[in-house]
Amino acid sequence: MVQFIPHIVAIPYPAQGHVLPLMELSLWLIKELGCKITFVNSEFNHKRVIKSLSENDDVQDKISLISIPDGLEPHEDRTDLKKLTESINEVMPGKLMEVINMINSNDSQISCVIADENMGWALEVAAKLNIRSAAFWPAAAATLASLFSVSKLIDDGIIDKDGAILKAQGIKLSPNMPIMNPSDFSWATFPDPAMRKMIMDLVADNNERAKFADWIICNSAKELEPGAFAMFPQVSPIGPLLSSNRLGSSAGHFWPEDSNCLKWLDQQPHNSVIYVAFGSFTILDLTQFQELALGLESSKRRFLWVVREDLILDGDDSAYPKGFKDRVGSRGHIVKWAPQQKVLAHPSIACFLSHCGWNSTVESVSNGVPFLCWPYFADQLFNQSYICDVWKVGLGFNKNEFGVIGKEEIQNKMDKLFGDETFKERALDLQAKVNSSVKEGGNSNKMFGKFIDWIKTQRGSI
Template identity: 60%
Template sequence: MGNPHILAIPYPAQGHVLPLMEFSQRLVIKHGFMVTFVNTEYNHKRVVNAMAEKNHLGDQIHLVSIPDGLDPWEDRTDLGKLSEAIFRVMPRKLEELIEDVNRSEGDHITCVVTDFSMGWALEVAEKMKIPRAAFWPASSATLALIFNIPKLIDSGIINSDGTTTKSQLIHLAPNMPTMSTTNFVWSCVGDLTSQKIIFEVIVKNNNYLKAADWLLCNSSSDLEPAAFGMAPEIIPIGPLLASNRGQNSAGHFWQEDTACLEWLDQQPRRSVVYVAFGSFTVFDQTQFQELALGLELSNRPFLWVVRPDITQGTSYAYPAGFLERVAGRGRLVGWAPQQKVLGHPSIACFLSHCGWNSTIEGVSSGVPFLCWPYFADQPSNESYICDVWKVGLKFNRDERSGIVTQGEIKKKVDKLLCDENFKARALDLQEMAANNVKEGGCSDKNLNNFVEWLKA
């Protein structure tokens, strides 16, 4: 028998593609596996176009694609609509793809590793008698919440469709993040119809999980001891970061602007505010401009990632004269090599949307946070950062306008960077995360156990 051949299939979103791609690279580079990596057709084109080096992944990771059920021009930020299309089309297409691979000369698929949010792929693999693992790219606390849905319904905290009649804060266990019922992972995604669809998909995925041989999580036992204690079936193998290997991450939807690293080289040590809101966050014009003015008011150098689609509508407008006024200390890019940025000695703090990838990247770089969550699991990640780990600060919104004002931004930047305790705790957390993935660490051992199972 040759080396194992993994078929990996992420949920079609940037925050899901990146960690599963890193996991795939680990299996290839360290263990000699072969990986067939399945994106949707829409995302496959984006990933290939964004690669600076087209053969970056070498011969052992084969990028392939299947349709997601939507036409190219349809809105893929409508997650309810996307989820329905995926379930309608992708299971059959995945089965056909596996059959095609197994008919061709070479190694057959020996294991399917699927994102938990694509749980139907576990059923496809079970039907085809292929070993299977589920991969959870976010915090174990969020997955523990999902596992507790039946208890939340029985206790009256949520209704059977995931909705809630009143807002309340809950703790699943001591030393876990605070969660608001109005900010549950399914409760702040799109409109009410989308929220109900997402909730139904999550419940289905809980059932699909019964077919998984392994449940792997991009986190570590030391970062989330209480959550892993609640759900011991979740196996931590993270943080999975290319920077831990001294390499570049792969799977981006936008081409990275690496010139910003040269700009960082010219900035004083621990001086730069790094601002990045991931791949989904969208601002209205008022909030976008207030953020710009807040960065200007901070009077500190900043590196700001401004995606082309970061504001509502077709374009964004900076405040009058903003670009000219900050030209000497502000750098704006469309997409950044984030792990390398966060590891740069000139970075002082990370103003972040608190997506899990960004959270563990900041933690693994020993950087304190300013938290601005947008949706899904980000509010609970903010609670980890500010309430549990105490390595960051939250922003308060103006009671009348509902926006984060420029004055609030300056105030929190100053407060965070003038208190060395935040940096000290961030460095302690960095060491903790590093110990888990180094040779002999808990995550490293778990990953090796999974590899040995595949080879058996």
């Protein structure tokens, strides 16, 4: 009897924080299911991923990495999210349909499409081709709950139909959920009204298209967000999905990882290093960048700092305060991109100065590392409220009258975090709860098992 091998098409939203967790899910499915996966990046991001693979990376032996155009020219600005989203919606659905039809014509029927929930059009493509699908949500379930609640928020007069805030006081989406500040809603963090309206229209479309999906799976755990999962029981927690738990390495990075920083960490005392990283999108102006540098210097603490090539607005190596690198010497180590999960698992790491993206949040929580929170945009502001107000495993910074987080404030919050052992104690307690969820018999582990069992039953077009 010929063994049936499921063939899955996975398509992420074209941003680093979305590609990484869907790639991780894909690698987990291969480990647990032995399935075939075709991973569909945009052409622009596909080239970055391939270029950043190390010689030892075997992801291409496991996953078929392919690409389709996003409709923009190579030189066009993909940080212009309005322009990118409009182009994606116009070009990518037809291209994805072509890819699936091509695969199906080669005697390898697609069993299932797993699409980032932000790419709801891909769920619609699957439905048109009579293929089962799952929507993957790579962020907090509470953020998805806020998107699913948009119509009610409009009806209750909290926001208008274009996403503008009408009532600024904190609200609860349900009695068991934490208080959410309307200004922290992901769409509300964009100051441009046209951008906000486009996001609201996209949210409405994606809420409808999510109904095409047989599953909505989320890279979170019930132990982290009991209220959100109770409010929307159709959202299934299967995370946090970490490469360390499958004894592998993460894949799908847009920049090459500098693993030499792990050797530097090996030389540092336990629980002594501040890890500073802002993800793939954050941009700091020169003043803010220099205040951060001076704050790290004046803290007299060891630090590992990830400074992407495009982190500083119109900046280069001369952006550092004069003499900064000489003064900090070997106490600080600066890289362009780091193997973050391995860094956060290192015993020398004491805390994470983070932009609070969800991947960074669950990676730090899974390693029992407390936070210093520096959110930039979108869901990161709400994630900070989870970290500081609900889980109480971190501290946020306050900006001065010029809208800058000053070096004194940075040093002050570092001293406060290092001086209060209860932050570490709570972080370790949360780590134990979350890690038990992904182990055999845990909530996320059992839900992931049910999802795998469902995939086993999918045999192409219905």
